[in-house]
Amino acid sequence: MRITGAQALIKSLEMQGVEVIFGLPGGAILPVYDPIIDSPIRHILVRHEQGAGHAAEGYAQVTGRPGVAMVTSGPGATNIVTPLANAYMDSTPLVVVSGQVATGSIGTDAFQECPITGVTMDITKHNWLVTDAADIPRTVAAAFHVATTGRPGPVLIDVPKDISNAQMEWYWPQTVEDLDLPGYHPNIEGDPELVHRAAEMILEASRPVIYAGGGILKASGAQALYELAVRTGIPVVTTLMARGAFPDSHPLCLGMPGMHGNYTAVTAMQRADLLLAIGSRFDDRVTGKVSAFAPGAKVVHVDIDPAELGKVRRAEVAIAGDARAVMEEMLEALGSMGIGPEGSAPESGSPAARRPDLRPWISEIRGWQERYPLTYDRSGDTGVLKPQQVVESLRDAAEPGTIVVSGVGQHQMWASQWWRFEEPYTWVNSGGAGTMGFAVPAAIGAKVGRPERAVWAIDGDGCFQMTAQELVTASAERIPVKVAILNNAYLGMVRQWQEMFYEERYSEVYLSPDLPDYVKWAEAMGCVGLRVESPEEVGPAIDKANSIDDRPVVVDFRTDAFEKVYPMVPAGHSNDDIVVSPTEEGAR
Amino acid sequence: MTAVEYGQPVGQPHPLHHILSVLVENKSGVLARVASLFSRRGFNISSLAVAPTDDEHLSRITIVVDVASAPLEQVVKQLDKLVNVVSISELAPEEATERELLLATLSAGPLERGQIVQLVGIFGGQVVDVGADAITVVLAGAPSKVDDFEDLLRPLGIVELQRTGRVALPRLHRLR
Numbered sequence: 001m002r003i004t005g006a007q008a009l010i011k012s013l014e015m016q017g018v019e020v021i022f023g024l025p026g027g028a029i030l031p032v033y034d035p036i037i038d039s040p041i042r043h044i045l046v047r048h049e050q051g052a053g054h055a056a057e058g059y060a061q062v063t064g065r066p067g068v069a070m071v072t073s074g075p076g077a078t079n080i081v082t083p084l085a086n087a088y089m090d091s092t093p094l095v096v097v098s099g100q101v102a103t104g105s106i107g108t109d110a111f112q113e114c115p116i117t118g119v120t121m122d123i124t125k126h127n128w129l130v131t132d133a134a135d136i137p138r139t140v141a142a143a144f145h146v147a148t149t150g151r152p153g154p155v156l157i158d159v160p161k162d163i164s165n166a167q168m169e170w171y172w173p174q175t176v177e178d179l180d181l182p183g184y185h186p187n188i189e190g191d192p193e194l195v196h197r198a199a200e201m202i203l204e205a206s207r208p209v210i211y212a213g214g215g216i217l218k219a220s221g222a223q224a225l226y227e228l229a230v231r232t233g234i235p236v237v238t239t240l241m242a243r244g245a246f247p248d249s250h251p252l253c254l255g256m257p258g259m260h261g262n263y264t265a266v267t268a269m270q271r272a273d274l275l276l277a278i279g280s281r282f283d284d285r286v287t288g289k290v291s292a293f294a295p296g297a298k299v300v301h302v303d304i305d306p307a308e309l310g311k312v313r314r315a316e317v318a319i320a321g322d323a324r325a326v327m328e329e330m331l332e333a334l335g336s337m338g339i340g341p342e343g344s345a346p347e348s349g350s351p352a353a354r355r356p357d358l359r360p361w362i363s364e365i366r367g368w369q370e371r372y373p374l375t376y377d378r379s380g381d382t383g384v385l386k387p388q389q390v391v392e393s394l395r396d397a398a399e400p401g402t403i404v405v406s407g408v409g410q411h412q413m414w415a416s417q418w419w420r421f422e423e424p425y426t427w428v429n430s431g432g433a434g435t436m437g438f439a440v441p442a443a444i445g446a447k448v449g450r451p452e453r454a455v456w457a458i459d460g461d462g463c464f465q466m467t468a469q470e471l472v473t474a475s476a477e478r479i480p481v482k483v484a485i486l487n488n489a490y491l492g493m494v495r496q497w498q499e500m501f502y503e504e505r506y507s508e509v510y511l512s513p514d515l516p517d518y519v520k521w522a523e524a525m526g527c528v529g530l531r532v533e534s535p536e537e538v539g540p541a542i543d544k545a546n547s548i549d550d551r552p553v554v555v556d557f558r559t560d561a562f563e564k565v566y567p568m569v570p571a572g573h574s575n576d577d578i579v580v581s582p583t584e585e586g587a588r
Numbered sequence: 589m590t591a592v593e594y595g596q597p598v599g600q601p602h603p604l605h606h607i608l609s610v611l612v613e614n615k616s617g618v619l620a621r622v623a624s625l626f627s628r629r630g631f632n633i634s635s636l637a638v639a640p641t642d643d644e645h646l647s648r649i650t651i652v653v654d655v656a657s658a659p660l661e662q663v664v665k666q667l668d669k670l671v672n673v674v675s676i677s678e679l680a681p682e683e684a685t686e687r688e689l690l691l692a693t694l695s696a697g698p699l700e701r702g703q704i705v706q707l708v709g710i711f712g713g714q715v716v717d718v719g720a721d722a723i724t725v726v727l728a729g730a731p732s733k734v735d736d737f738e739d740l741l742r743p744l745g746i747v748e749l750q751r752t753g754r755v756a757l758p759r760l761h762r763l764r
Contacts, residue, residue, distance in 0.1 A: 121621055122628050126671040129617070146671060182645075183613060183674040307665035 005133035006031040006164040009097065010039050012140035015172055018068050020044060020059065020448055022052035026072025027112055029099030031164035044448065044477050049076050051441040051470040053083020057092050058445030061428045062403055062453075064220065066093040066147050067445060073099045074112030077158075078119065082435060085123040087154035089432025090241060091218055093147040094154035095140075102162040103131060117158050125153030130160065133168035141172070142179040150186025151305040152218055186304065190321035190329050198276075198300040198317045199333035205274035205298075206356035208234045211257070211286075214241025214431070215279020215303060221324030222246070222424040225278070228327050230342040232334065233358050235365060237265040239280055241431045244421035254365065255374075258286040259569050260413040263372035266567070266575050268365055272297040279303060279323040282312035283432070292574030302326045374417055375583040376563070385535050387411065387486045387559040391418040394456060394484055397542045401426060402454040403446050407439035407463030410492040413565045415458040426453075437466025443481040444474050454482070454546070461487040461511055461518075468521065474552045475526030482545050483527075483554045488561040489513040496564045513558055522554035530555045605634075606660055607679040607686065607756045610649040613672040614640055621670050622649060629663055631655055635688075637753035646674060650755045679756050686756040688734045692741055692749040693717075693724045704744055711737050722747060 003011070009032055013021070020042045025033040036043050046052040049071045056067025071080050077098040087094040101110040117127045126146050128139050136159075143155045173179055202208060216225050222245050229236050229252050236246045237257040246253050257265040269275065275297045280286070287293040290312060301308070301315035302323055309318035319326055331339075338350020346352030376388040391414050404419050405428040406412040412429055421427050428446050430438040443457035464485050474481055495509040522529030528548055532541045532555060545553040566581030612618045619638055626633050635652040653660065660678075667673055679686075696704055697720070704723055708715055713727035727737050731754055738749065 117617065118620065121617075121624055125669075181671060184671045305669070307662065307669055309665075311662055 001170040002167050003170050004031065004035075004164065005130075005136050005159070005166050005168055007035045008133065008136040008168055008170060009140065009159065009164065010035040010041070011170065012137045012172075013041060013068065014039060015137075016140065016144045017065075021068045021070050022046055022055040022059075022445065023070030024049050024052060024072070024076065025070075026076045026099065028073035028101055028161045029070060029076070029097075029159075029164075031161060032070065032097070032099065032159065043070075044444075044473065044479075046441070046473050047469045048467070049079035050082055050437070051444075051467055051473065053080040053094070053096065054086070054435075054438050054441035054467070055445030055448070055470070056094050056096075057083060057087050057090075057438075058405060058428050058442030059449040060087075060092050060094060060445075061442070062425050062446045063449040064425070065449075066095050066144060066152075068095050068097070070097045071099070072112065073101055073116070074114045076112075077114055077116040081120060081123070082433075084120050084154045084156065086430050086433040086435045086438065088123045088125070090430065091152050091214065092154065093152040095143050095147050096154065096156045098156060098158050099164070100129065100158045100160040103160045104162065106160065116156065120156050123154075124156050125151075127156040127158065129158045130163050133163050133166040136163075136168065137171055138173050138179060142181055145176065145179055145181070146184060150184075151215075151303075187306075187320055188304075188322045188325050190302065190319040190326035192329065194317050194319045195326060195329045196333050198302075198319065199330055199337060200351070201274055201298060201300055201317065202232055202234070202276070202330075202334065203337060203339075203351055203355045206358065207272050207361045208232075208274040208276065208358075209254075209268050209272040209297075210234050210236040211239070211269065211275050211277040211280050212236050212242045212245050213239045213278065213280025214245075215323045216242055216245045217279075217424055219279065219304070219323040219325070221279070221322075221327055224324045224327035224331065227331055227342075231331065231339055233362075234276065235268060235362070237261070237269060238421075239283070239286055240416055240429065242280070243416055243419075243427040244424045247422045248420045249422060256416055258283075259288070259571070260417070260565050260567065261286075262374050262417065263567055263578060263580055264365060264368040266569065266578050267368055269294050269297070270575050271364075275299045277301045277303075277315070278327065281308045287312065288569045288573055288575040288577075292576065372567075372580055375581055377583050380535050383534055384560045385532065385538065385558060387414050387488065387557070387563055388418050389535060390484060390486060390532075390538060390557045390559060391415055391458060393538045393542055394458070395419050397539070397546060398456065399454055402456060403428065403450060405429065405439050405443040405446055405455065405457045407457075407459050408434045408436045409460045409463060410488070410496065410563075410565050411458055411460040411463070411486040414486070436460075436463045439463055440467045440481075440483060441470045443483070444470055444479050447474075447479050447481045457481060457483045459483055459485050460492060461485055461489065461513075462491045464518070465511075465516070468525070471522065471525040471527050471552050471554065478550070479552070480549050481552050482548075483552065485518055485554065485556050486559050487513055487518065487556050488559045488563070490561055492561075493565070495561075499564070500568075501570070518554060518556035522552075522556075525552075527552040527554050529553075531558070532556065533558045605681060606653050606655065607681065607684055607754065608651040608653065608664065608667070609677045609679055609756060610651060610667060611641070611674045611676070612647050612649055613674065614645055614647040615672060618647070618672045619649065621672060622651075622667065625666055625670065626651075626653070626663065629659075629666060631659070631663055635753040637755045639755075648755075650753065652754050677758070679758055683759050684756040685759050686731055686754050687728055688731050688754050689726065689728045689752045690734050690738060690749065691716075691724065691726050691751075692738075693722055693747045694741065695721060695745040695747050696723045697721050700744070704741075707737075707740055707744075713737065
C-alpha cells in the first residue's frame with residue numbers, strides 16, 4: 001500500500017493506540033494535518049504550543065500512557081521546548097511531532113527553520129530527524145518504545161515537509177528488533193543478590209524509612225509499595241512526585257519530605273538508620289545540604305536509571321531496576337526470611353523473628369507528629385482568607401478520586417501539604433523543572449485522560465497569567481476543568497524568599513489582585529467566573545463550582561498576601577535547621 | 589607481537605587521565621550528542637578521535653578525559669543512556685595500547701634534511717613530502733613517544749604541526 005509520509009505518520013500513531021493529540025498546525029506540518037481529518041484520533045487545538053506540551057504531560061501523568069503533541073517548525077517547535085524540559089525532569093513519557101522545513105532547505109535559514117533536534121538534544125530522552133519517508137513507521141514505533149520503557153521521558157520526531165509529502169510503502173514493525181535501537185536495553189529486574197542483601201538490611205534496621213519517589217508511580221508500583229510498607233511496618237515518606245503512591249490516611253504515611261515537607265517526614269529521614277530510596281533521586285529539594293542529610297542512615301537505592309545510583313548519595317546497596325519489579329523481588333526475599341502477610345507475626349526461628357523492635361521508632365515518630373503537626377493560623381480573626389483554608393475546603397468538598405493539578409510556587413506546596421492523596425495518579429504537578437504556568441494546560445490534559453474524574457487545578461495568580469489562554473481551548477473543546485486561583489497578588493514564593501532572606505526588600509514581585517479581573521477574564525474565555533473575598537464565601541463558591549459540569553470554572557480566591565509556606569528548610573541548609581511555622585512554635 | 593614495541597607511557601600514568609572507548613551507531617548527529625553530554629556535565633574532553641569500525645553501522649569514538657574517577661562514573665552512566673551509544677569501555681592507560689599520529693612540516697633546505705631524516709629514522713617515522721626548502725614527516729606511535737619526537741623536532745624549525753586525537757584498544761593477554 002503506497003501512502004504519503006504524512007498518512008504513514010498518522011497511521012503509525014493509530015497503530016500505537018493514540019487517542020488524542022494536542023497540537024497547533026502551521027506551514028511545515030500542514031501535510032500531516034490533512035490526514036488527521038480522516039483519523040479516529042481526537043485532535044485538541046491549543047492556543048499556544050506550550051499548552052499542547054503541558055496538556056500532553058497532564059494526560060500522561062494521570063493515564064500512564066504517553067502524551068502526544070504536534071507542532072509546526074521554528075517557533076512552533078521552540079514553544080514546546082519548556083514542556084520537553086519539564087517532562088525530562090519529571091520522567092514523563094511524551095511524544096512530540098514537529099514539522100521541519102523541506103530537507104533541501106535545511107541549513108539555509110529558511111522561513112520558520114529551527115534546528116529543533118539540536119535544541120532539544122539535552123532535554124529529550126532521544127530525538128529523530130526523519131530523512132526518508134520509509135523510516136516513519138519504524139521511527140514512530142521506536143519513539144514510543146523509548147518514551148515509555150526504562151526511565152520514561154520525552155522524545156521528539158522532527159519531520160521535514162517533503163518527507164511528509166513523499167510516497168512510501170506502508171509496513172509496521174513487528175518486534176523490538178525491528179526498531180533499529182542497538183544501544184537501547186533498559187533493565188527491569190534487580191540483581192537477586194543485591195535484593196537479598198537489601199532484605200537483610202531491612203531486617204537489621206531499627207529506624208527504617210521508605211523514601212518513596214515518583215519512579216514508583218511510573219512503574220505502577222503503588223500496590224507493591226503498600227505491601228512492602230505494611231508487611232514490614234516501615235513508615236513511608238512520599239516525595240512531591242510520589243504524592244498518592246501511598247495513602248495519606250494510612251498510619252505509616254508520614255507525608256511529604258523536603259524543603260517544605262512536614263516536620264515528621266523531614267526529621268524521620270534525618271534520624272533514620274536505613275533509608276529505602278525507591279524511585280527517588282535525592283533531589284536537592286529533598287536532601288537540603290547533602291553532607292548533612294540523613295547522616296546516620298545506610299541507604300538502599302532502587303532506580304531504573306543506573307545513572308541515579310551514586311549520583312548524589314552513595315548507597316550501601318544500589319539496585320538498578322524497575323521499582324515495582326524490585327519491590328516484588330524484595331517482598332519475596334523477605335517472605336523467605338520469615339516476613340508474613342500484613343499483621344502476622346514473623347515465623348519463629350526465622351531471621352525476621354530476630355528483627356529489632358520497631359515500636360520505639362514508631363513511637364518517636366508519633367511524638368513528632370503530635371508536637372509538630374502542619375498548622376496555620378485558623379483563627380479567622382482578621383477576616384482574611386488563608387490559602388491553606390481554601391485547599392482544605394476544596395479537599396473536604398471533593399468527591400473521592402478527584403485529580404489535583406498545580407503550577408509552581410506557594411500554592412503548589414500548600415496543595416501538596418493540605419490535600420489528602422488516597423490513590424495514585426491523582427496529583428499532577430511540575431516537580432523537577434518548576435515550570436510556572438503548568439497547571440491550566442496540564443489540568444486540561446488530565447481531564448481529557450480521565451474524563452470521569454473531577455479535575456481541580458490549584459493555581460497561583462502568577463502562574464495562571466502565564467497559560468490561562470488554554471481555558472479557551474477547554475471551553476471550545478468542552479473540557480470542564482475547574483481552576484482555583486490562590487490570588488495573593490504576588491509572585492508569592494519569590495516574595496517569601498525576599499521577606500526571609502533579602503531583608504523584606506521586595507523586588508518585582510507585586511502583581512495586583514485586580515489586574516487582570518480574573519472573573520471577567522474567565523467569562524471572556526467561556527468559563528464561569530466566581531470571586532471569593534472572605535472565609536464565609538469559600539464553601540458556597542466551591543459547591544457552586546462543583547455543581548457545574550458543562551464548562552470550565554475559575555474561582556478567584558483573594559487570599560492573604562503575607563502567608564508563607566512552612567515548614568521550610570532554608571536553601572543550602574541542613575534539614576536539621578527546619579523552620580516550623582510560628583503557629584507550630586506556639587503549639588510546642 | 590609488536591603491540592607493545594614502542595612501549596607504554598613511562599613513569600606513573602596521570603592519575604586523572606581516562607580513556608573511554610565508545611562504540612556508537614554510525615549516524616549523523618551522534619558525535620554532537622556525545623560531545624554535548626560532556627559539556628553539559630562540565631567535563632573537558634582532552635582529545636577525541638572518531639572513525640567507522642569494520643562494521644559500517646558502527647563508529648568508535650575514543651575520548652581522553654581528565655577527571656577524578658567518581659565524576660567519571662557519572663559521565664559513563666550518562667553516556668550509556670544515549671540511545672545511539674552501543675557500548676562503552678574504559679581503558680586504564682596501563683591496560684591499553686594507545687596511538688597518536690603526528691604530521692609536521694619543517695623548514696629544511698638540502699643541507700638540513702639529513703639531520704631530520706636521521707631523527708625520523710630513529711623514531712620509525714616516515715618522510716612523506718619533500719619540497720625545495722621544507723620537508724613533511726609523519727610518526728604514529730604511543731603518545732609519550734610522539735611527545736618526545738615533537739620535542740626533538742621543535743628546535744629544527746617547525747612550520748606546521750598537527751596531531752590527531754588518541755585511539756586505543758585493550759591490551760591483549762598473553763600466556764606467560
